Amino acid sequence: MNAEAADDVQEVLAAVAGDRSGEPSAYLARLEGVDVDSSALAACSAAGETEAAGESTTEFALQSISKAFVYAFALQELGLEAVLARVGVEPSGEAFNEMSLQAGGRPFNPLINAGAIMVHGLIPGEDEDDRITVIRDGLSALAGRELSVDMPVYEAEMELSDRNLSIAHLLASNDILPDTPHEIVRGYSLQCSVAVTTEDLAMMGATLANGGVHPLTGQEVLRKDVVRQTLSVMFTCGMYDASGEWVAEVGLPAKSGVSGGLLAVVPGVMALAAYSPRLDEHGHSVRGVKACTRLSQGWDLHLLGHAAPRPHGRRVRR
Numbered sequence: 372m373n374a375e376a377a378d379d380v381q382e383v384l385a386a387v388a389g390d391r392s393g394e395p396s397a398y399l400a401r402l403e404g405v406d407v408d409s410s411a412l413a414a415c416s417a418a419g420e421t422e423a424a425g426e427s428t429t430e431f432a433l434q435s436i437s438k439a440f441v442y443a444f445a446l447q448e449l450g451l452e453a454v455l456a457r458v459g460v461e462p463s464g465e466a467f468n469e470m471s472l473q474a475g476g477r478p479f480n481p482l483i484n485a486g487a488i489m490v491h492g493l494i495p496g497e498d499e500d501d502r503i504t505v506i507r508d509g510l511s512a513l514a515g516r517e518l519s520v521d522m523p524v525y526e527a528e529m530e531l532s533d534r535n536l537s538i539a540h541l542l543a544s545n546d547i548l549p550d551t552p553h554e555i556v557r558g559y560s561l562q563c564s565v566a567v568t569t570e571d572l573a574m575m576g577a578t579l580a581n582g583g584v585h586p587l588t589g590q591e592v593l594r595k596d597v598v599r600q601t602l603s604v605m606f607t608c609g610m611y612d613a614s615g616e617w618v619a620e621v622g623l624p625a626k627s628g629v630s631g632g633l634l635a636v637v638p639g640v641m642a643l644a645a646y647s648p649r650l651d652e653h654g655h656s657v658r659g660v661k662a663c664t665r666l667s668q669g670w671d672l673h674l675l676g677h678a679a680p681r682p683h684g685r686r687v688r689r
């Protein structure tokens with residue numbers, strides 16, 4: 372990253388930070404000390420250089436951004452075939468918490484709640500304590516520092532967990548949940564409550580951009596095939612029922628969370644992370660979406676805006 376990139380990050384955040392449209396998620400009202408008008412933006416290169424602006428060291432809960440990472444951990448532990456047997460890769464075109472399954476009884480994809488609750492249950496462990504340990508360790512390795520669960524967030528999540536419990540019961544009634552609905556939802560809510568800063572999130576994304584190897588610690592956290600599968604699902608399903616619009620405009624694999632966090636990955640190059648709690652009608656950070664859209668356009672990051680790679684640099688002949 373250079374001085375120009377640092378200026379761009381500052382300018383883009385300043386341009387969107389005055390937008391007061393959207394509403395924060397209901398669970399935030401149950402917490403003390405959350406400034407719903409704070410915002411942050413960070414870009415981290417695949418070599419681990421970060422440029423950040425705003426409240427980029429303020430912690431917030433990963434919420435649904437955790438779904439993409441936990442999907443990667445399930446793939447890493449169990450392999451693609453075993454995971455595909457339990458959860459598909461099709462965009463659902465529905466809201467994140469829709470109670471719907473594909474015809475064969477699988478959730479559509481791992482990034483809507485039905486799929487994410489299923490995937491949480493695939494993480495090896497006897498109970499939710501074992502599973503959250505595996506998940507927290509994996510998330511910490513991606514960030515390059517020890518992350519922890521924000522317990523007040525977890526408690527607020529559990530008070531509002533009726534919908535997720537219904538989804539878990541739906542999965543259990545199809546006989547595909549490896550534990551009781553209550554245990555799985557407790558574990559899933561713990562996973563959603565892991566706290567990160569915007570700078571952490573950019574670094575976690577940079578680890579994906581760097582093929583699963585943490586740019587600074589050098590640890591291979593995820594295999595390349597796992598990263599490819601995870602980014603593919605983020606590309607097609609990461610922004611829920613706004614995924615098509617997002618891909619057309621921004622053109623990057625991404626994942627949002629109801630905390631107001633947003634992650635976008637440019638494979639081989641960098642990751643963008645944004646935070647701002649006011650959400651649009653799809654549950655995405657209003658300022659986060661605007662900031663990533665501006666950076667993608669300004670830095671020409673749209674993955675489909677470039678000539679496709681040709682094997683060995685040769686032209687394809689007819």
Ligand code: GLU
Pocket residue numbers: 433434435436467468484528535560563627628629630654
């Ligand atoms: N914990 C939230 C839920 O499952 C996450 C939703 C989100 O971030 O989109 O309802």
